[in-house]
Amino acid sequence: MTLTEAAAQALLATHTLLDTLRTHHIHGALGRPIQYGHKFSVTAHTGVRYQAILYVGKAGPRLVAEGPAWPVELWQIITTHVGSVAVPRPTAPLTDTLLQEAGSTVIYVDGSYLESDGRQTVGWAFEVWQHGHAVYQDAGSFDAGHAEGTRNIAGECAAVLAALTWCEHTGINAMECRHDYSGLARWARGSWQAYTPLTQHYASIVTRTPIQITWVKVDAHRGEPGNTRVDAAARQAATTRTPFTERPPFFPATLFSR
Numbered sequence: 223m224t225l226t227e228a229a230a231q232a233l234l235a236t237h238t239l240l241d242t243l244r245t246h247h248i249h250g251a252l253g254r255p256i257q258y259g260h261k262f263s264v265t266a267h268t269g270v271r272y273q274a275i276l277y278v279g280k281a282g283p284r285l286v287a288e289g290p291a292w293p294v295e296l297w298q299i300i301t302t303h304v305g306s307v308a309v310p311r312p313t314a315p316l317t318d319t320l321l322q323e324a325g326s327t328v329i330y331v332d333g334s335y336l337e338s339d340g341r342q343t344v345g346w347a348f349e350v351w352q353h354g355h356a357v358y359q360d361a362g363s364f365d366a367g368h369a370e371g372t373r374n375i376a377g378e379c380a381a382v383l384a385a386l387t388w389c390e391h392t393g394i395n396a397m398e399c400r401h402d403y404s405g406l407a408r409w410a411r412g413s414w415q416a417y418t419p420l421t422q423h424y425a426s427i428v429t430r431t432p433i434q435i436t437w438v439k440v441d442a443h444r445g446e447p448g449n450t451r452v453d454a455a456a457r458q459a460a461t462t463r464t465p466f467t468e469r470p471p472f473f474p475a476t477l478f479s480r
Contacts, residue, residue: 228257228259228278229255229258229260230450231278232255232258232259232260233255233454234443235260235276236252236260237457239276239300239303240252240262242303243303246299246303248296250262250264251265251271251338252457253273256275258279260275261273261274264296266296272287272292273287273289274286276304285300285301319355321354322351322352322354326352327351327352327389327394327396327398328351328400328448329388329399330400330401330440330449331347331378331381331385332347332348332378332381332403332449332452332455332456333345333375333378333381333403334453334460335377336457336460343460343463343466344363344364344373345363345377345456345459345460345461346361346377346380346384347361347362347452347455347456348388348452349451349455350388356447356448359452360384360388361455361458361459362459362465363459363460363462363463363467364380364466364468372420372421375420378406382401385397395433395434396434396435397434397435398438399437399438400438400439400446400449401438401439401440402439402453409425410429412425412429
């Protein structure tokens with residue numbers, strides 16, 4: 223296994239672990255990558271944050287604690303779930319190039335939601351690919367209290383609207399939008415009915431935009447470089463609240479309430 227492959231697998235495995243822990247009301251945050259592993263932290267109910275590293279290898283994932291000693295009960299819970307984390311293997315080697323049509327613009331989008339230190343934050347990110355390479359990325363975060371319970375869906379929608387704004391400012395009249403949440407395309411095509419004010423506004427924008435959008439669904443956490451990068455960028459924006467706006471951009475303030 224090369225370092226590049228190990229880095230991709232460690233990132234995906236750590237994402238999977240944090241998603242699993244979140245379903246059990248255990249809140250964690252992604253850290254930085256290291257050789258054959260990825261750092262992360264978990265916040266106990268006492269508010270104390272504990273750190274660990276999830277390593278990957280041929281024998282499967284392995285967890286190593288670092289920093290202050292973990293409470294025994296919390297460590298046992300984490301290690302139990304690590305044993306059930308399957309290390310995803312990319313369908314193709316991870317690469318920084320993309321096979322795309324000459325002159326085309328491919329934009330990856332993603333959203334994230336994080337509860338940490340008593341705060342709820344939505345993150346969003348998009349990344350532009352042209353001529354087979356990433357040429358631009360933008361990300362941000364906002365207070366989830368304004369998203370009316372939509373959590374990461376608000377981030378997904380914000381990422382698309384941010385991408386459309388970028389296209390308008392740069393004179394791009396057509397894009398291929400690659401996303402891992404199917405609702406984005408279904409609301410745009412009208413196959414899903416939008417019931418919330420947020421999704422209704424999103425649908426009204428993407429159905430009326432003069433920019434031609436080709437929707438392409440991709441599998442999450444399967445090693446496609448653009449998807450992996452926007453997933454990490456959205457999570458990072460939500461984790462660090464950088465950059466941060468109190469209210470979500472690209473939506474009328476009247477849609478949201480405290």
